[in-house]
Amino acid sequence: DVKVTQSSRYLVKRTGEKVFLECVQDMDHENMFWYRQDPGLGLRLIYFSYDVKMKEKGDIPEGYSVSREKKERFSLILESASTNQTSMYLCATHGGVIRYFGPGTRLTVL
């Protein structure tokens, strides 16, 4: 049974804090993705990684960075959280045709 796990289901942070969102997969997939999901806007790609230490910007990378030190782990970092980063964050991996999503982290920035 494939699994993509995210470190937190719910997270509340204050403006200006540094925030780490962790994603771990057990499928040995090379490609991993971070999306954010907002009502009426759908899923938008923030960053993705196709190998350890390799990363590419998605459509909305501003205000975010990522880290991929190990194949199974892909971290999304908000260097200085802002209220407009309140959102649902979804991690995904790519295995052939199928993409597997984690359950999401609902982040609220106060």
Place this chain on the structure above:
Amino acid sequence: TQLLEQSPQFLSIQEGENLTVYCNSSSVFSSLQWYRQEPGEGPVLLVTVVTGGEVKKLKRLTFQFGDARKDSSLHITAAQPGDTGLYLCAVDDRGSTLGRLYFGRGTQLTVWP
């Protein structure tokens, strides 16, 4: 400009009714995927359609890919409360093997008992 346009954005129906949701674009795609997302969970792949005109069935769900491979529809027969969720269509980034997807904004379906 949104690559994929989904309609309707919201749909609220009674159990037992039929419904169709649409995913349209002006671009041609080699394949298209449909996902369902339940509250508090990530999207789960329902189907991938590849051939123009293709029809795939998944129990009470019927998926069709347009002949020109620019659009797709999802038809649900005799909807049940368990069908409630956000339905998303998505396509691959053309020319990329990295697996990034472009999503429509989704159709939020609520089926009342």
